Amino acid sequence: AGPCDLYASGGTPCIAAHSTTRALYSAFAGPLYQVKRGSDGATTTIAPLAAGGVANAAAQDSFCASTTCLITVIYDQSGRGNHLTQAPPGGFKGPESNGYDNLASATGAPVTLNGQKAYGVFISPGTGYRNNAVSGSAKGDAAEGMYAVLDGTHYNGACCFDYGNAETNNLDIGNGHMEAIYFGDSTAWGSGSGSGPWIMADLENGLFSGSGAGNNAGDPSVSSRFLTAVIKGGPNKWAIRGANAASGSLSTYYSGARPSKSGYNPMSKEGAIILGIGGDNSNGAQGTFYEGVMTTGYPSDATENSVQANVVAAKYATTSLTSGPALAMGSSVSLRATTAGYTTRYLAHTGSTVDTQVVSSSSSTALKQQASWTVRAGLGNSACLSFESKDTPGSYIRHSDFALLLNTNDGTKQFHEDATFCPQAGLNGQGNSIRAWGYPTRYVRHYSNVAYVASNGGVHTFDAAASFNDDVSWVVSTGFA
Ligand code: AHR
Numbered sequence: 001a002g003p004c005d006l007y008a009s010g011g012t013p014c015i016a017a018h019s020t021t022r023a024l025y026s027a028f029a030g031p032l033y034q035v036k037r038g039s040d041g042a043t044t045t046i047a048p049l050a051a052g053g054v055a056n057a058a059a060q061d062s063f064c065a066s067t068t069c070l071i072t073v074i075y076d077q078s079g080r081g082n083h084l085t086q087a088p089p090g091g092f093k094g095p096e097s098n099g100y101d102n103l104a105s106a107t108g109a110p111v112t113l114n115g116q117k118a119y120g121v122f123i124s125p126g127t128g129y130r131n132n133a134v135s136g137s138a139k140g141d142a143a144e145g146m147y148a149v150l151d152g153t154h155y156n157g158a159c160c161f162d163y164g165n166a167e168t169n170n171l172d173i174g175n176g177h178m179e180a181i182y183f184g185d186s187t188a189w190g191s192g193s194g195s196g197p198w199i200m201a202d203l204e205n206g207l208f209s210g211s212g213a214g215n216n217a218g219d220p221s222v223s224s225r226f227l228t229a230v231i232k233g234g235p236n237k238w239a240i241r242g243a244n245a246a247s248g249s250l251s252t253y254y255s256g257a258r259p260s261k262s263g264y265n266p267m268s269k270e271g272a273i274i275l276g277i278g279g280d281n282s283n284g285a286q287g288t289f290y291e292g293v294m295t296t297g298y299p300s301d302a303t304e305n306s307v308q309a310n311v312v313a314a315k316y317a318t319t320s321l322t323s324g325p326a327l328a329m330g331s332s333v334s335l336r337a338t339t340a341g342y343t344t345r346y347l348a349h350t351g352s353t354v355d356t357q358v359v360s361s362s363s364s365t366a367l368k369q370q371a372s373w374t375v376r377a378g379l380g381n382s383a384c385l386s387f388e389s390k391d392t393p394g395s396y397i398r399h400s401d402f403a404l405l406l407n408t409n410d411g412t413k414q415f416h417e418d419a420t421f422c423p424q425a426g427l428n429g430q431g432n433s434i435r436a437w438g439y440p441t442r443y444v445r446h447y448s449n450v451a452y453v454a455s456n457g458g459v460h461t462f463d464a465a466a467s468f469n470d471d472v473s474w475v476v477s478t479g480f481a
């Protein structure tokens with residue numbers, strides 16, 4: 001059985017089932033998600049390898065070979081057509097044209113399920129999905145349940161990495177107009193014990209960790225690599241539950257009455273579904289989503305416990321984030337541009353600006369050092385890399401507003417993540433393309449001989465699609481210095 005078969009036997013069927021990694025019904029063999037590739041704008045759908053099975057990641061890999069791919073649609077497996085697509089602007093605008101949010105990279109969150117490769121949905125700040133015309137979702141004070149499998153190590157404190165029920169007009173309509181899973185370490189409204197991250201309920205104008213607003217010590221910090229998060233709510237009751245999605249069983253972090261603060265009892269749920277954003281399209285948050293469902297009715301703890309057992313049996317595990325020619329830890333490297341007309345230029349720095357400069361064996365020692373980088377374990381994720389300056393030890397290449405800078409490591413989580421890059425085989429067939437870990441739609445690119453993390457088409461000048469594959473492909477050699 002799949003999770004939604006279990007919810008159905010419990011009398012609380014799924015009204016929406018979303019996953020890019022696997023079928024959530026044992027009989028489901030339809031499309032899980034749609035990807036769009038950068039080379040020609042073509043789309044394809046990715047289905048399970050077999051009914052009830054894991055997504056056919058190999059089909060994505062071949063469709064997206066030598067280009068970039070975005071997740072354009074996350075299909076609803078329930079048969080109700082409650083698909084998730086690019087979120088429109090609301091109280092807050094997204095970064096894309098017309099205020100839409102970004103779409104997620106199709107390759108930012110590789111995993112395996114029972115040894116078979118699949119891809120999750122890596123939500124960078126600015127990214128979001130939504131459906132405002134959902135069939136069968138809970139409205140008003142009606143009961144519902146939901147769970148999601150997330151990456152417990154990928155989060156931030158911005159509003160709001162959510163999955164669940166929200167407003168149908170993308171605006172903050174008032175207390176009680178949402179009921180969604182939140183995951184992250186925002187302390188703007190509520191918090192739990194420790195320093196986070198926490199699973200909380202986004203009930204609109206508040207992330208709730210227990211009976212009242214603010215801190216509730218019963219809600220623990222949870223950060224297992226694979227995390228099951230559960231929220232459910234009905235007339236004057238709701239609950240938060242959580243577990244390691246790779247082992248063990250659910251714990252109940254809160255179960256009881258609605259917050260006494262005005263507007264949350266009864267609730268005024270509207271029934272849209274959001275992923276990666278707040279109800280008003282607040283889009284500063286980050287996180288990774290692998291699978292999740294919304295139900296009608298208040299699922300029993302026993303039903304949820306059987307769903308958790310099903311998730312554990314799916315055996316989520318990590319897999320490599322990198323490919324292409326290896327960059328040896330601790331070695332000094334130089335990275336040569338491969339765009340025709342620029343092949344004597346190397347990734348270098350001029351002060352704090354990262355750029356490309358013409359370098360050769362007869363260049364000055366100073367220039368050779370400016371174009372040489374020590375490969376370090378990724379400061380934000382040791383499965384990827386960071387580049388420490390040869391001439392300024394302690395300073396690393398990082399992105400800020402998508403420009404590459406050479407800055408001193410200030411020890412913050414933000415710096416560490418901005419300085420983490422995941423090399424893969426070069427998109428033009430040469431060397432490596434180097435993905436920004438935290439923005440996997442973006443690659444290290446030279447544009448007018450200045451370096452950025454750029455997407456393949458987008459709102460910035462440096463996101464131009466023309467010569468993208470060449471501008472993001474670098475031949476790595478032993479460092480000049
Ligand atoms: O409840 C927290 C957030 O507050 C909601 O997600 C958003 O709509 C509002 O800004």
Ligand code: AHR
Nearest residue numbers: 399400401402403414418
């Ligand atoms: O480069 C994109 C973002 O811009 C970085 O993650 C952040 O540090 C800055 O605001």
Ligand code: AHR
Nearest residue numbers: 339446447448449467471
């Ligand atoms: O960085 C040099 C060139 O500048 C890039 O190849 C091109 O995309 C931009 O015009």
